[in-house]
Amino acid sequence: MKNIISMLLIISLFASGCACQPSATENPPIVNQEYADKLAAKYSPLIYLKGEGTAIENYNPAPVEIMVDQAFMRDIKDPSFNEKATLPGLLQWSGSIYYLDILGLVPAAQSAEEYQSNYEKIKGLYQNTIYVRV
Numbered sequence: 204m205k206n207i208i209s210m211l212l213i214i215s216l217f218a219s220g221c222a223c224q225p226s227a228t229e230n231p232p233i234v235n236q237e238y239a240d241k242l243a244a245k246y247s248p249l250i251y252l253k254g255e256g257t258a259i260e261n262y263n264p265a266p267v268e269i270m271v272d273q274a275f276m277r278d279i280k281d282p283s284f285n286e287k288a289t290l291p292g293l294l295q296w297s298g299s300i301y302y303l304d305i306l307g308l309v310p311a312a313q314s315a316e317e318y319q320s321n322y323e324k325i326k327g328l329y330q331n332t333i334y335v336r337v
Contacts (some may be wrong), residue, residue, distance in 0.1 A: 219220070234337055243335040261319050266332040273325065274303040 271288045278284035279300045286292065288303055288325035308321060 239337040241337050247333070247335060262322060263326065263331045263332045265326065266329055269325065269329045270303060270305065274305045277302055277304045 219247055250264070252263065268290070271293065274288040276284070276286045276288050276292060276296045279302065286296070305321075308318065
């Protein structure tokens with residue numbers, strides 16, 4: 204009898220504890236945008252882009268679109284698969300067999316200077332971007 208009562212007590216405690224936890228399907232709390240901006244500004248790290256000594260940073264913080272807009276989705280297993288990359292498409296084609304291919308850039312055949320040159324051509328189309336999550 205004691206075992207049954209103990210089991211019922213444990214089950215009821217477990218069930219009540221689980222009921223207090225937010226479920227994965229619940230929406231996160233709504234945060235006022237002004238408050239979120241203040242939190243992001245307060246806790247965001249300082250970023251220095253000049254480098255040490257004579258080193259200069261070649262790339263600025265950029266939005267993900269700077270890569271996605273220039274790329275096509277490819278499939279390692281199916282070389283004929285070729286779809287223009289989009290942000291929603293990244294979710295659709297998220298398996299490990301897919302990769303972004305930026306036309307005209309071949310890592311094995313191009314130098315860092317060529318990558319820098321391509322970046323310089325397109326970076327003016329985008330604003331410097333840093334992402335935060337509140």
